[in-house]
Amino acid sequence: MSGKVMGLLKRIHTRLRLNSIQNVITLSFTSVMLLAMLIVSISLYHLFSDSAERNAVTSTQQIIDQVSLNLNSYVAEMMEISDIIRSSLTSDNFDKDELSDILNVTAKIRKDIVTMVVYSQKGDVIISNPIGVYNKNFEVTTQDWFIELLNNPANYIFLSPHVQRFFENSHPWVVSLCRGVTYYENEEPIVLVTMVDMNFSTIEQMCNNVSLGKRGYIYIIDEYGNMVYHPQQQMIYAGLKTENAIDALTREPGSYFDDHTGEKRIMTVKDVGHSGWKIVGISYVDELVANRKYFNGFILLITLFAIAFEILASFFISAKISRPIKLLETQMKRLETGDFDISVEVKGEGEVKQLSKAFNIMVARIKMLMEQIITEQEEKRKSELKALQAQINPHFLYNTLDSIIWMNENENYEGVSVMVAALARLFRISLSRGNEIISIGDELEHVKSYLTIQKVRYGDKFDYSIDVDSTLLSRKTLKLILQPIIENAIHHGVSPLNEKGIIKISVSSESDKILFQVSDNGYGITPEILSELLVQESTSYHGSGSSGVGLKNVNERIKLCYGEEYGLEILSEVDVGTTVNIRIPYNGL
């Protein structure tokens, strides 16, 4: 199962080429950008939310301050009016007509005053403005505030908005300010109570006209937490809406978060001087959120566009980077199939340019080497063929057969059989079933056969010795490398000598090489000729008896087969002799 899954994943991987440079660049670039965009968006969002919230709180506070200021001045004006009435009463004998005038003027100036009343201690109306049919059902003496003022006349008492019951048939909503006044008649203190009723709709309008967002509103509570004003007072009395008035009551002026309705709201509390009221402004956080939603959408939009743009950009950038690499890749594929006639157009970024250049150089080198190998192989074949041809040189064969015939005529039959056997061995080893590599033992056998034949030809003109480290006999060597050297030694070294020539052959190991050494005591070779020996084509200047294959051939064959560090070394001193060193690897094929 897991194997299947792995296989599938691998297929997808291969199909999508997720590891291709282009995709790696695109993916990593995209993810990095995505992360960056996310961080930027989130921090932007928070920044905006915070500032939006702060702004909302500040503006709510400013609005509440304004309302509070208005209410304060409203209350202060009420108190002023109350004081005017009071001051006209405190004079020892007050004139009812004068007071009536004052009330009339005040009522004319202040349209928001509904009623001004002066009550006697017993609750009778001494004077009122306007004058009307008093509500008989309304007993002012039973009211708490009236009793309170009789005891402490100097106090101001605010009555929360209520329905006025002063007149029959008239029930306006009013806010009342009541205060007692004491004056003395015949040394007797008499307490009067003044009441100023102001139209509540003014306060209502003050609160209603402010806008705390679309849904925000203001409500007012008195010092006991009773609702003085609420835009949906009916709902509150009906229990369909609740307000966290007690919480607001305990709060110091300021802004707080409130979620008692389950919705996050900002509650701003502010005191109204004198009256003991508190204004509470409610604004809804989700209206900010609506703004925030808009902002979110905006950010999202920008982010999406940025991501789209970024994907596109990274795609093109990665394509630009990877295109030369891909080109290189396809060219390499072609190379794999053996097509060397390719050259990458060198362009792209710095590294890729270098890579392309190196690739081109490499291809050129490979191509050159390939050609070299081909020519070398050809040469190898050619020189081998030459070496082989040398073995069946007709001249040599003729001379040898001539020697055999001559021996036969002299009835030297033993000599004949030796010669024939040697000749047969010579050719057997030369051919050696087409193998190029033979053992050192065979190579020496081949040389011995050759020397046997040549010794018969040349009589006692020379002697030879073979000195071999027997452990090396089984080592391998390129065939037919000693014979041409020895042929040279016989022809140019020992045969022109008047005394007996000596050819020494030795095989020894020299560190990781095997050293064949062929030395003669001939005339030696002059340095001029020596320097040309390995360069010159076949040294067949002496015609007869020469195999026609020179030292150069041997040298080249060794180098082709084993490498440049192997081959021939010719040391010669005129009148002393010549030594040819042949080196092949110890572990040669």
Place this chain on the structure above:
Amino acid sequence: MRLIKNISCITALLILITFISGCLGNSIMKSEDQIHIEVIVKNRIAPFWTVVEMGAIAAGREFGVNIHFDGPTDEKDIEEQINMVQRAIDLKADAIVLAACDSEELVDIAHEALSKKIPVITIDSGINSQKVKSFIGTDNVGAGEKLGQALVNKVGDSCKIVVMSFVKGAASCDQREEGLFKTLDMYEDIQIVDIIYCNSDVDTAENLTVEIIEKYSDIDAIVGLNAYGTTGAAKAIIEQNKVGTIKIIGFDSTPEEVRYLERDIIQSLVVQNPFSMGYLGVKYAFEAIKNEKIPNIVDTGSTVIDKDSMFYIENQKLVFPFTDGLSDPTVIP
């Protein structure tokens, strides 16, 4: 080849993103300002409905929706109300809040609205339909029971009464009667002399009351089941000089009724909460538009008031609603 494929993929992606963001942008731009709720009541100008309008406007303000308030000038003009609902449908209102003049006649047009995917919320007076599920208003049976209890409190458990009902067959009428009789059944000595129907007309109620007073001179009280009946009865009592002799237990709190209550002509009133009806009607209509689940029946409650308790701070708002800054429609004498 691969390049072309990739480019086409990316182009498709881009188009998709543009499309999504376009949709997103649209949904952001579409604010709730465009929501339009039609409130159609029985009577555009009566004080009771003015307070319903106040509630509706308060809710409209709170939820940020446009409110259009309408209704015939005569509660019996069913045809006009049907036309108004038709107009609301034609104007593609997002929801209709309806106080039906007739529980049968408005069923078809309400169904038409529903078939056009316009939610219909009924307030005060519902319609006989299984499809219109939401009703917001006074529990009339409960209000009837309270009416009976107020009678017992003010007149006593042994009396002769006449019930001034309004339209036989109207749902609210039947339910109030049901509640009233439920309470009165517990008192053996309360005798219901007659039930009369004023057809929601003050003059009719007044004339009927005069007739009743002549017919049954020994009755102790008249129980009014709506504002018209109560007002008419009060007028007749004043006219016939029977104030105090024949007591009135009534329904609703028009300024006129309140004046009679204060002058002891009416002894007790069962007051509804029209503000809540308007407010909740719009609130639930708004929620219905947003496909939120809304309750089937919402009782806005009723309160018994008398001369004294009407000035209790918690009752003042019910009895003396603010109306557009004009604190009271009554004039200072």
